[in-house]
Amino acid sequence: MKRPKIKKAFWDNLPKGFHHHRIGTKEIGIECFVWKGDPGEVVFANGSTHGDEYEGPTFLMSLVNTWRPRNLRGTVVAIPVLNEGAFKEGTRCRPDDGKDLSRVFPGKKNGSPTEQLANLCLNELIRYSDYWFDFHSAGTYCEIAQFVGYYTHSNSKVNKVQKKMAACFDRYWCWAAPYLPGRTASAAHELNIPFNYTESRGGGGIMSKDLKMLRDGFFEFLKRFKFIKGKMRKLRRQPIRISRQANEAFLQTTHLSPASGLLRLNVKVRDNVIKGQIIGHVFPLDGSSTKSIKAENSGKVSVLNIRGTTQKGDPTVTITPIKEKI
């Protein structure tokens, strides 16, 4: 894809092999790991855009610690933890400015710490990459029906490549949706860089199945895009939801809690629900009347708040209008 290259990426002059390099400062910086191979394209993969998401970092650290390919074409750049300030606290956002890294792209050079981090990531790393994977998860307080997603792109070439990348993660269902600003996906979209994000289960832990799904998907990508040689798997046909409305895939913005109190949801991830169905209740702590939560649309439960406590206005559930098994 044609993009203006104002200067060289730090890995351009590295010799072949495995390298570690830190960019930025101690407070706002990124630990980068690079596998430099024969001349070719660059794939960038990161975890922990949000600091309470551990599947991506765990998978990428396993690559850092064990993967030493003999024949590699191109360059693989891995950032196990993109948002160090948030990761150290185990929270979604950095506590010093409270901003969501995946809402502030392209960031600002002299902005708040999170804005500076987005700017650093974009201008030192992403700009020089040909593909980007951002490995997310449901984090500590939610559970997700694992999926791979991307923003539908008006450039058909980018769109086709994104679809091909997503197909490698064939144990996930796929959710494509229109552009929303501020995200890692938006930064990629604006630069015409084919991009996928994955959402692992979360729920405060790490499923070994999720790590395998990430590994199988990423290595399938490396083979199909000719970074490494090896036998390709026969891919499972993925259930796909292509949303026309951007907000449909804007997770955690629906089924807002009608009150503060004790939250009891009576659905599970992947359950089928029908619009109007009661999916849970909130019991206010002052003993006032129980409030019910009704499904705003029909579909499958794709994100579930697993906390027993809620504040009025907190999102509780996301329901994806998809018929196929996910």
Ligand SMILES: [Zn+2]
């Ligand atoms: Zn995330």
